Amino acid sequence: MIEIQYSSEVQAAKAEGRAIVALESTIITHGMPYPQNVEVAAQVEQDIREAGAVPATMAVMNGVLHVGLDPDQLQSLGQAKGVAKISRADMPACIATGSTGATTVAATMIAARLAGIGVFATGGIGGVHKGAETTFDISADLMELAQTPVTVVAAGAKAILDLPKTLEVLETQGVPVIAYGQDSFPAFWSAQSDLKAPLRMDDPAQIARAHATRQAMDLPGGQLIANPIPADAQIAAEDLAPVIAQAQSEADAQGVTGKDVTPFLLRRIFELTEGRSLTANIALVRNNARLAAKIAQELNKLTQ
Secondary structure, eight states, X not given: OOOEEEOHHHHHHHHHTOOEEEEOSHHHHTSSOTTHHHHHHHHHHHHHHHTTSEXXXXXXXXXXXXXXXXXXXXXXXXXXSSOEEEOTTTHHHHHXXXXXXXXXXXXXXXXXXXXXXXXXXXXXXXXXXXXXXXXXXXXXXXXXXXXXXXXXXXSSBXXXXXXXXXXXXXXXXXXXXXXXXXXXXXXXXXXXXXXXXXXXXXXXXXXXXXXXXXXXXXXXXXXXXXXXXOGGGOOOHHHHHHHHHHHHHHHHHTTOOGGGHHHHHHHHHHHHTTTHHXXXXXXXXXXXXXXXXXXXXXXXXXXX
16 A cells, blocks of 8 residues: 555545545646746645635655645745656656655546546646657557546647647547537647537536546546636737747757657747746646636535
8 A cells, every 4th residue: 555645635625525626746846946836836726725626736755645735845845856757657666765756647647546536637738749650759648548537627738749649549548528618629828729629518517427427337537628728818829830840840959859858848938938838827727727626516516
């Protein structure tokens, strides 16, 4: 058995049967510098509270899986150096060796399942990288969605990815992709894309029922809720396209590969947009957290 430590807030929520929303921790350790990382993480947690649920930020600290972080732990993680970025492949090793690791989408889904939490809010999922037909670079997030029963609320997949291929892999893996309130699949920093979403739902209660129905049918995996970024915070797709192309060209020229690709591209896009991409990123994460809280409350009604 692994050791799981619940924050006092999450422990109370579980005892009282309140709705809980899982959050990842890579946004804290790998997303932005201190103290902005802690400030944003605390704001997202507060958004969930104000929307009627309880936040549970996941992390592995000194070999212990934490489900929810107390304020001092959040501060400590935000200032920590050399924190591993863990996914399905290395999460058990991180725990077994007593190390500290921040959870990606896949690792957070695993942690949520272990803690009995059905809803998770993030920014954007990973997916199929451009050029994957030769590199086979496909995020573990997609396979996690196919096997772990958690509803993931995201602003689609990160726009630096090959979105059509990402949707194809999700379809092949039997993952429901549900656009919230629109017909097109959102493209992370942009609310719209030219891709039609496989499914559409306009009501958090419908999304919760779909989650519960999938479990009742004993189907493996979760569902992806593609929640568009608020219109006033988005960056138009036509403005982003040349920026992403330039960043990708620089990555290719410098031989950036594997796990280094995504952080390199996000850093260059931040620089080329003069910080607009990060501002949009924060807005979409907060928006996803609020929707996730509503879904979690509806799911809670079905399971009480």
